[in-house]
Amino acid sequence: MKRVAAVDLGASSGRVMRADVGRGTLELTEVHRFWNGPVQVRDRLHWDVLHLYRSILDGLQLAGQLDSVGIDSWAVDYGLLDAHGRLLANPVHYRDARTDGVLERVVSAIPEAELYAVTGLQQLPFNTIYQLAADELPPDAATLLMIPDLLAYWLTGEIGVERTNASTTQLYDVSARDWSTELIARVGLPRRLFPGLREPGDVIGNVSPDETGLQPGLPVIAVGSHDTASAVVAxxxxxxxxxxxxxxxxxxxxxxxxxxxxxxxxxxxxxxxxxxxxxxxxxxxxxxxxxxxxxxxxxxxxxxxxxxxxxxxxxxxxxxxxxxxxxxxxxxxxxxxxxxxxxxxxxxxxxxxxxxxxxxxxxxxxxxxxxxxxxxxxxxxxxxxxxxxxxxxxxxxxxxxxxxxxxxxxxxxxPVEASALGNVLVQARALGEPLxxxxxxxxxxxxxxxxxxxxxxxxxxxxxxxxxxxxxxx
Structure with missing residues (x-):
């Protein structure tokens, strides 16, 4: 029997769910639920990612002794780190108006057929590629992390991007299963911005107990970090x-x-x-x-x-x-x-x-x-x-x-809690459960x-x- 925690972040609320997973057992308990939603600051709509991180730490404390933690969330949004690993600004919400008209500008330079042949992705105005093209990249931006990867980085100090979430950016080659160096260059972005990819089930690292107050040696495991990827597992x-x-x-x-x-x-x-x-x-x-x-x-x-x-x-x-x-x-x-x-x-x-x-x-x-x-x-x-x-x-x-x-x-x-269930099932398998x-x-x-x-x-x-x-x- 494994006891794990799913951090499951939706567009209006987040929660920490504790799960017991074993032969014939799959039981979820909600230990902490917290608000999540857009925050308007003058002309920009943001996510309050620091509030999310603090709430996650609170929930993991309430969850008690655990064998591992996994994080899933919505797709397409990201945070930018500088060369010292510091977050440059609060992540912008995908419903922000900054991408208005950007899709049309990008596809005038990269035809839709070419984009689809590489990424296989639905044209949505808030895809990561259009968010990045909407503003000039800050000169000190060194690393892009999707939301679950940013939170995992703060927990462990380890940098990387999980593959299912990378596939939603429209900068990922769905056939090669890697970042598309060509598309990244054609949008005018540096390749160094995009870190190595992880698979669901990879151990990201252990939490930093001195910084988080969590139990020493607690592993953070990559799951299907796009919440729909986790949901489909279940x-x-x-x-x-x-x-x-x-x-x-x-x-x-x-x-x-x-x-x-x-x-x-x-x-x-x-x-x-x-x-x-x-x-x-x-x-x-x-x-x-x-x-x-x-x-x-x-x-x-x-x-x-x-x-x-x-x-x-x-x-x-x-x-x-x-x-x-x-x-x-x-x-x-x-x-x-x-x-x-x-x-x-x-x-x-x-x-x-x-x-x-x-x-x-x-x-x-x-x-x-x-x-x-x-x-x-x-x-x-x-x-x-x-x-x-x-x-x-x-x-x-x-x-x-x-x-x-x-x-x-x-x-x-x-089930109702499909994302959390898929999250904990991938963790349990990584920990040795026969799944x-x-x-x-x-x-x-x-x-x-x-x-x-x-x-x-x-x-x-x-x-x-x-x-x-x-x-x-x-």
Whole structure:
């Protein structure tokens, strides 16, 4: 039996989870949860990374005696160190407006087809390549570390970047499985900025007890440090004919493949090929996710999600539909007002009640999932028998049922804590637990966690018509 800690950082909160992992045992306990979110400082949106680090130390102290620690977080954001290893500035939040128009400027110099052939990455305006191109590089910048690697560096003093997170930067060669020296040069960046890569399961180093106050000799282990990479490890699939939605602030809709798909068809569909644990490829597309609903609740000052979902279930179906990936829904702000504007611009009467707004959001998400899943199967030539919904969104019963109805396949919902589970499973294997492959890890998840099944209901023709209304396709 191993006792490990997962530091799991999301876009709105972070937590330290203690886990016991052994034969037939996979038990998580939340020992510390803390706020995480954007901090506006004049004209920039930042992450409060020092608060995160202090909160992580507090949580690891509360976790007690441990065999190891692993850290996962969101992707694309980074910190820059000087030659002495000091952080130059607080990391900028990916929702900051500094990247407005940068994508277009970069692809005018490096055509999209060339970028995709090397990186296999979905074009998103906040990808690391565009963040770095948005501002002049500070002259004393010596090292770039992704967020989990920055925190691991502060714990251990060891520098490196874990591969699954590196694959989200659009500066990584997905075929060579290394930094793309050519792309780095063409963007005007020095190659020295990008340190060596680590694999999930590598021991990064031991914590510095004098600086952290943590137990001497505690190892920090690289996991799938992109939280979605960790989450996919914990998809409780019994065979390869599955798709997944890692559902939270973002919805990551995709397949697990043995190799990237770098065809023109995949690029036109704007699918991404991100690194997974054990050399797998996460072939997926980002859908905006529950961020839109979260922002509505914030503006309304209404944290009664159950009540909102009850009202949404009673609202008329398909009354109003929005494109959840429309750019106006990306930044923080008055989301209900933006939904009204979006509806009027598309010739629809805006929803008149909160329940109708929530119904609109969830049906629109389900339609986006349907469209994405069908495209993924076509482009990757992979059939799917079941759709696994993991993460916080797996608790949203209405969304799960709408997703099953829209996609026409059974949905298995759970586990909720997929990122933390994938994190601790990789640690446990590195420490010697008999979990030789992803199949063994997933079997342990299936045997220790309850799942909820949603069978497709309703009329497929109604969803066909709704998709045609929203996206102009059938």
């Amino acid at each position: 998809v409780p699939a019994a065979n390869e004919r599955f798709a997944y939605i890692s559902s939270g602030t973002w919805s990551l809709v995709g397949l697990e493949l043995d190799a990237p798909v770098l065809t023109d068809e995949a690029r036109a569909a704007n699918f991404t090929n991100e690194g997974g644990v054990d050399g797998t490829t996460r072939f997926l597309h980002n859908v905006m996710g529950l961020w839109i609903l979260q922002e509505c609740q914030r503006v309304w000052g209404d944290d009664d999600l159950e009540g909102l979902l009850r009202d949404a279930a009673e609202a008329p179906p398909f009354a109003v539909l929005i494109d959840p990936d429309a750019p106006e829904f990306l930044a923080p702000g008055n989301m209900p007002a933006r939904i009204d504007e979006h509806c009027r611009a598309s010739g629809q009467e805006p929803p008149r009640s909160r329940g109708a707004v929530v119904r609109c959001i969830l049906e629109s998400l389900a339609l986006a999932y349907r469209r994405t899943l069908r495209l993924a199967q076509t482009v990757a030539d992979r059939e799917v028998d079941v759709l696994h919904v993991i993460g916080g969104g797996s608790q949203n019963e209405l969304l799960c049922q709408l997703t099953a109805d829209a996609c026409g396949v059974p949905v298995l919902a759970g 030789p492959d992803l199949g063994a890890m997933r079997a342990l998840v299936r045997s220790t966690h309850s799942l909820r099944r949603y069978a497709p209901q309703g009329k497929p023709a109604d969803w066909d018509a709704a998709e045609s209304r929203l996206f102009g396709t059938r």
